[in-house]
Amino acid sequence: MKIRLDEVVKTFDTFRAVHGVSLDIESGELVALLGPSGSGKTTILRMVAGLEYADGGRILFGEQDATDIPVRDRGVGFVFQHYALFPHMTVAENIGFGMKVSKVRRTKAEVAGRVADLLRLVKLEGLGDRFPTQISGGQRQRVALARALAVDPKVLLLDEPFGALDANVRRDLRRWLREIHDELGITTLFVTHDQEEALDLADRVVILNEGKIVQQGTPEEVCRAPATAFVMKFLGDTNRLRATVKDGIASLDGLTLDAAGCPDGPADIYLRPGDLEWTSEGDGVAATVSRVIDRPDGRRLSVRTGSGETAELDVPPETVVAAGDRGVLRVVRMRVFAA
Amino acid sequence: MQRGKRPPRVGDNPAIRRTLIAFVLVLGALLVLAPLVVIFTQAFSLGPAGFARTIGHPDTRHAIMLTVVTALIAVPVNTVFGIAAAWAITKFDFWGRRFLLVVIEIPFSVSPIVAGVAYLFVYGLQGVFGPMLDSAGIKILFALPGIVLASMFVTAPFVVRELVPLMQAQGRDLEEAATSLGASGWRTFFSVTLPNIRWALLYGVVLCNARVMGEFGAVSVVSGNIRGQTNTLPLHVELLYHDYQTVGAFAAAAILTVLAIVTIAAKVLLERQGAGRASRPALAAPTAAPGNAK
Numbered sequence A: 001m002k003i004r005l006d007e008v009v010k011t012f013d014t015f016r017a018v019h020g021v022s023l024d025i026e027s028g029e030l031v032a033l034l035g036p037s038g039s040g041k042t043t044i045l046r047m048v049a050g051l052e053y054a055d056g057g058r059i060l061f062g063e064q065d066a067t068d069i070p071v072r073d074r075g076v077g078f079v080f081q082h083y084a085l086f087p088h089m090t091v092a093e094n095i096g097f098g099m100k101v102s103k104v105r106r107t108k109a110e111v112a113g114r115v116a117d118l119l120r121l122v123k124l125e126g127l128g129d130r131f132p133t134q135i136s137g138g139q140r141q142r143v144a145l146a147r148a149l150a151v152d153p154k155v156l157l158l159d160e161p162f163g164a165l166d167a168n169v170r171r172d173l174r175r176w177l178r179e180i181h182d183e184l185g186i187t188t189l190f191v192t193h194d195q196e197e198a199l200d201l202a203d204r205v206v207i208l209n210e211g212k213i214v215q216q217g218t219p220e221e222v223c224r225a226p227a228t229a230f231v232m233k234f235l236g237d238t239n240r241l242r243a244t245v246k247d248g249i250a251s252l253d254g255l256t257l258d259a260a261g262c263p264d265g266p267a268d269i270y271l272r273p274g275d276l277e278w279t280s281e282g283d284g285v286a287a288t289v290s291r292v293i294d295r296p297d298g299r300r301l302s303v304r305t306g307s308g309e310t311a312e313l314d315v316p317p318e319t320v321v322a323a324g325d326r327g328v329l330r331v332v333r334m335r336v337f338a339a
Numbered sequence B: 001m002q003r004g005k006r007p008p009r010v011g012d013n014p015a016i017r018r019t020l021i022a023f024v025l026v027l028g029a030l031l032v033l034a035p036l037v038v039i040f041t042q043a044f045s046l047g048p049a050g051f052a053r054t055i056g057h058p059d060t061r062h063a064i065m066l067t068v069v070t071a072l073i074a075v076p077v078n079t080v081f082g083i084a085a086a087w088a089i090t091k092f093d094f095w096g097r098r099f100l101l102v103v104i105e106i107p108f109s110v111s112p113i114v115a116g117v118a119y120l121f122v123y124g125l126q127g128v129f130g131p132m133l134d135s136a137g138i139k140i141l142f143a144l145p146g147i148v149l150a151s152m153f154v155t156a157p158f159v160v161r162e163l164v165p166l167m168q169a170q171g172r173d174l175e176e177a178a179t180s181l182g183a184s185g186w187r188t189f190f191s192v193t194l195p196n197i198r199w200a201l202l203y204g205v206v207l208c209n210a211r212v213m214g215e216f217g218a219v220s221v222v223s224g225n226i227r228g229q230t231n232t233l234p235l236h237v238e239l240l241y242h243d244y245q246t247v248g249a250f251a252a253a254a255i256l257t258v259l260a261i262v263t264i265a266a267k268v269l270l271e272r273q274g275a276g277r278a279s280r281p282a283l284a285a286p287t288a289a290p291g292n293a294k
Helices: A041-049 A091-101 A108-121 A137-149 A167-184 A195-201 A219-224 A229-235 B014-043 B047-056 B058-091 B097-109 B112-123 B130-135 B144-155 B157-170 B173-180 B185-214 B217-223 B233-242 B246-272
Strands: A003-012 A015-025 A030-034 A056-061 A076-079 A155-159 A187-192 A204-209 A212-217 A239-246 A249-252 A255-258 A265-271 A276-279 A285-295 A298-305 A310-315 A326-331 A335-338
Touching (some): A003 A041, A015 A041, A015 A056, A015 A212, A030 A041, A030 A195, A041 A076, A041 A155, A076 A137, A076 B173, A091 A108, A091 A137, A091 B185, A108 A137, A137 A167, A187 A195, A195 A219, A195 A229, A204 A229, A212 A229, A219 A229, A239 A310, A249 A265, A276 A310, B014 B246, B047 B058, B047 B246, B058 B144, B058 B157, B058 B185, B058 B246, B097 B144, B097 B157, B112 B130, B112 B217, B144 B185, B144 B217, B157 B185, B173 B185, B185 B246, B217 B233, B233 B246
Parallel strands (some): A030 A187, A076 A155, A155 A187
Antiparallel strands (some): A003 A015, A003 A056, A204 A212, A239 A249, A276 A326, A285 A298, A298 A310
């Protein structure tokens, strides 16, 4: 089902958590709400669910105005950050709960059959009789998902779905959630503060800051064309070098770079560690290596430029370099934002 | 590593340990155990027949009945009040939430006799509602309603106090989850909230019951101490004692003590069941394959 947010506002006491957010989520799309804590992403998710009421604006499910439909009747599947599994019920009872309390009458056998199907879907066959305390965090997450799916929701909402899990489990579950989504085709909205998770999983990423959408687009769009310095910084490691722009040309330590569209005046040049190359001579910014950091997938140099700014860059692992070496930073690609 | 005499762990000096344990044991025996033993030896000093005779006295039987009836009214009412108050305090945001919690705890710190006197001034003939109630023919003081009210005042915090920390720790997630799955408010309460607070709730009820049955100060002011009419068991014990009916007094006291011991036993059992903790005892080791989502 298509979801539409139209100028949605939410204020807590005096704090405005969400400022007029408008967003369209196409039917069957998998969308990530990405932002730092306090950016309003969870509040938006809870408003879509009906767990929080919007103070202004409308939330539409398809053509229907869902703004005032209570959570109970809204038909959403919500997966809580800490799963919120009922501790006194078994895994099977947890999954069957929504069907048991539903206005649609089902026989015991129907419920049991559907629970078995869902257990198979989330790869937890045979664990139906366990209690939530007796299974691992990743398994609990999957039970929570099965429980939310059991009521055939129009939309699936996940609040920091993998936040409480360790890195390996998180990666596995991410792949698996993507597979489930592709299999069921259910419109899915999830909240995360982890850029890697959002980029890895979502069809479209909505980046929020201070209760507003700062950019939305496919992972490619937000990565290749970040709209603001905030997006640039938030999506990954960045170096910032100060420069001045005049007539669309940025000058940086004697180096001139194309800065079309950037207003004249002081500007910041943002570069990812992979956007710089290390050479012994040539065009570029003169720098001295202050530290060499070895990692399994490469080598990272921490350098200090002639004007005293620090930067980090990735070089191939076989590069011969040591702290104290002097050389030149060659700029492969960069983005300029007015300071 | 050097073997032999190692320095004791912090706070584990043998001399201090022995002295402290001995001190606590002796004091415990003197303060708690000895009086209990005296109660039972005195109660049975005329043999079981004498015990039965004193217990069988109509005034004593009436006092027991009155105590039980008081508990049967006060405990359920306070239980409902406790759940409602704990729910309001932990699940809603409203102005004066903390203040309410403080108000509910006042009976813990106020002397019960103060409560009794206060009730006298509210419902007594010279009191605020007294004349009105009197003209309507409703008798609160020196009757069952007064005794129940005073008992309820004294025990109001017990259930709330047990529930608030637990419900605060549990947050609203479970209720939100149940509601998002389509459960009604009642359904959510009975199949999600209540099962998760049941042990703490029972624990609070047990403590509340013990206090209702044993309450002396507040009840003694509002009941008027009318023998065979408004005397609860603790008041009856005092009355018998002042009448120099030592055996009778101790027999009645023994009954109160037995009630108390049953309560303590129930409390210990409930604590084993995990009252105050949300988790269920694990029946099997958790499976160690979190990443098998292939």
